[in-house]
Amino acid sequence: MTPSVTAVEALGITKRFGPTIALNGAGIAITEGETHALVGRNGAGKSTLVSILTGLQRPDEGEVRFAGEPAPPMADRDAWRRRVACVYQKSTIIPTLTVAENLFLNRQTDRGAISWRSLRGRARDLLDQYGVDVDAGTMASDLGVEQRQLLEIARALSFGARFVILDEPTAQLDGPAIQRLFDRMRALREQGVTMMFISHHLEEVYEICQSVSVFRDARHIVTSAVGDLPHDRLVDAMTGEATAAYAYRTRTADPSAPVVLSARGLGLAGRYENVDLTVRAGEIVGLAGSGSSGKVGLAETLVGLHRADTGTVTVNGVDVRPGDVPSALRAGLGFVPQDRHRQGFVPLLSIAENATIPIAHRLGRYGTVSPARRRERGARMIERLDIKTTGPDQPVADLSGGNAQKVVLARALADDPRALVVIDPTAGVDVKAKHSLLGAVEDAAGRGAGAVLVSDELDDLRICDRVLVMFHGRIVRDVPRGWTDNELVAAMEGIDP
Numbered sequence: 327m328t329p330s331v332t333a334v335e336a337l338g339i340t341k342r343f344g345p346t347i348a349l350n351g352a353g354i355a356i357t358e359g360e361t362h363a364l365v366g367r368n369g370a371g372k373s374t375l376v377s378i379l380t381g382l383q384r385p386d387e388g389e390v391r392f393a394g395e396p397a398p399p400m401a402d403r404d405a406w407r408r409r410v411a412c413v414y415q416k417s418t419i420i421p422t423l424t425v426a427e428n429l430f431l432n433r434q435t436d437r438g439a440i441s442w443r444s445l446r447g448r449a450r451d452l453l454d455q456y457g458v459d460v461d462a463g464t465m466a467s468d469l470g471v472e473q474r475q476l477l478e479i480a481r482a483l484s485f486g487a488r489f490v491i492l493d494e495p496t497a498q499l500d501g502p503a504i505q506r507l508f509d510r511m512r513a514l515r516e517q518g519v520t521m522m523f524i525s526h527h528l529e530e531v532y533e534i535c536q537s538v539s540v541f542r543d544a545r546h547i548v549t550s551a552v553g554d555l556p557h558d559r560l561v562d563a564m565t566g567e568a569t570a571a572y573a574y575r576t577r578t579a580d581p582s583a584p585v586v587l588s589a590r591g592l593g594l595a596g597r598y599e600n601v602d603l604t605v606r607a608g609e610i611v612g613l614a615g616s617g618s619s620g621k622v623g624l625a626e627t628l629v630g631l632h633r634a635d636t637g638t639v640t641v642n643g644v645d646v647r648p649g650d651v652p653s654a655l656r657a658g659l660g661f662v663p664q665d666r667h668r669q670g671f672v673p674l675l676s677i678a679e680n681a682t683i684p685i686a687h688r689l690g691r692y693g694t695v696s697p698a699r700r701r702e703r704g705a706r707m708i709e710r711l712d713i714k715t716t717g718p719d720q721p722v723a724d725l726s727g728g729n730a731q732k733v734v735l736a737r738a739l740a741d742d743p744r745a746l747v748v749i750d751p752t753a754g755v756d757v758k759a760k761h762s763l764l765g766a767v768e769d770a771a772g773r774g775a776g777a778v779l780v781s782d783e784l785d786d787l788r789i790c791d792r793v794l795v796m797f798h799g800r801i802v803r804d805v806p807r808g809w810t811d812n813e814l815v816a817a818m819e820g821i822d823p
């Protein structure tokens with residue numbers, strides 16, 4: 327038997343950001359050739375560890391070692407790139423450049439002047455080597471999420487690293503794309519590549535990883551072979567307490583309640599067609615389907631982000647002007663967008679400011695907002711949605727990904743909306759925080775809001791009174807509460823019952 331070699335080690339890492347201690351003497355050791363999961367609640371310190379393992383941040387204390395050797399100096403970026411590659415939560419692909427340009431960004435001058443023709447040739451070779459089926463001349467903006475991610479993996483590996491960090495790579499992929507990513511990860515593992523995998527979907531940890539480390543409140547709690555740590559004990563290690571499953575409410579939608587959101591004959595070329603939709607007060611309607619089903623495009627049209635080619639949208643009895651988001655918000659709509667980094671919040675403003683943008687006019691007289699009242703509202707939202715923060719004045723940019731997501735939902739709920747459109751509300755959110763987000767949507771419905779909830783997560787969809795399943799741009803099924811997992815997944819994949 328060959329002795330196991332530690333490919334990567336972080337020892338006694340402490341990292342502070344002002345008053346926040348993001349890592350507190352935490353460590354991890356990853357054996358060569360294994361796929362090792364790192365899990366923990368939002369704000370546990372996972373991304374901070376990633377930035378330290380990739381040499382982007384210097385720890386206040388502790389050290390990183392690769393194959394027993396000390397990490398290279400911070401400034402030697404090439405040396406870091408040869409040791410560790412990272413595919414981040416947020417794409418680092420530049421949409422306005424071609425695939426080839428993205429692959430060789432910052433590297434074109436390796437061999438003197440740039441030759442665009444040879445660059446394309448080299449890009450083609452690299453794409454072939456990693457089995458990525460895209461044309462080197464394609465604009466990156468024309469790639470789908472899955473292709474962009476494959477491009478990132480190929481680019482990361484092309485620097486020669488044998489250790490790859492995948493930070494929530496499945497968050498934006500649909501079921502079949504996740505399986506294709508896992509096939510690729512298994513193939514990399516067979517080639518001896520070591521991987522660290524971060525995900526809030528614990529079933530994925532059991533499917534693709536051999537071992538798992540749990541962080542909680544900036545500390546390392548446990549490392550174990552996945553087979554030795556059953557699901558409930560893993561969740562307990564993350565939360566520090568026995569955690570019960572989410573208790574779904576028993577709600578009965580009133581079929582005579584007023585309609586708060588409706589669409590008639592809605593169509594957008596290439597995305598979806600001929601959609602009719604009615605949501606009543608107190609009702610939660612799910613929209614499910616694969617990545618190409620058109621569900622996100624439809625939801626974004628309901629809030630006015632797209633101008634439909636045909637049809638009309640009504641919010642709370644008011645016809646919303648196509649492509650006019652402010653008019654939809656004025657009519658009483660709350661919205662959680664898919665791309666929260668771009669559309670969800672203003673990073674430099676505080677939690678309290680972001681969460682109260684829609685109600686600023688109600689918190690003060692003569693156009694001025696009372697800071698005390700704003701802070702009080704912010705504090706209430708922090709409490710209700712379980713946001714891990716130093717307080718309502720902290721800028722949202724300083725929050726962990728999952729906690730920023732909660733601020734986006736807080737903002738959507740601030741004005742007691744009559745209609746809610748929420749896209750992937752629990753993406754990037756830990757198991758326990760998921761309960762507070764789903765609870766907040768159920769509470770809003772309890773107060774009489776009607777909601778459209780777009781998600782592929784069966785756990786999210788279970789709060790819905792019915793789920794509309796989309797396939798190739800059309801609503802193909804209207805499934806009432808009480809479905810089985812298999813039934814819904816089959817419908818989403820276009821398999822007839």
Ligand SMILES: Nc1ncnc2c1ncn2[C@@H]1O[C@H](COP(=O)(O)OP(=O)(O)OP(=O)(O)O)[C@@H](O)[C@H]1O
Nearest residue numbers: 343348368369370371372373374724725726727728
């Ligand atoms: N640049 C920063 N300035 C201030 N605080 C920060 C900064 N970066 C991270 N933090 C804080 O450090 C803590 C750990 O954050 P980190 O992003 O590592 O968490 P995480 O485990 O990756 O969470 P998530 O699952 O939500 O992505 C959080 O409390 C966060 O607010």
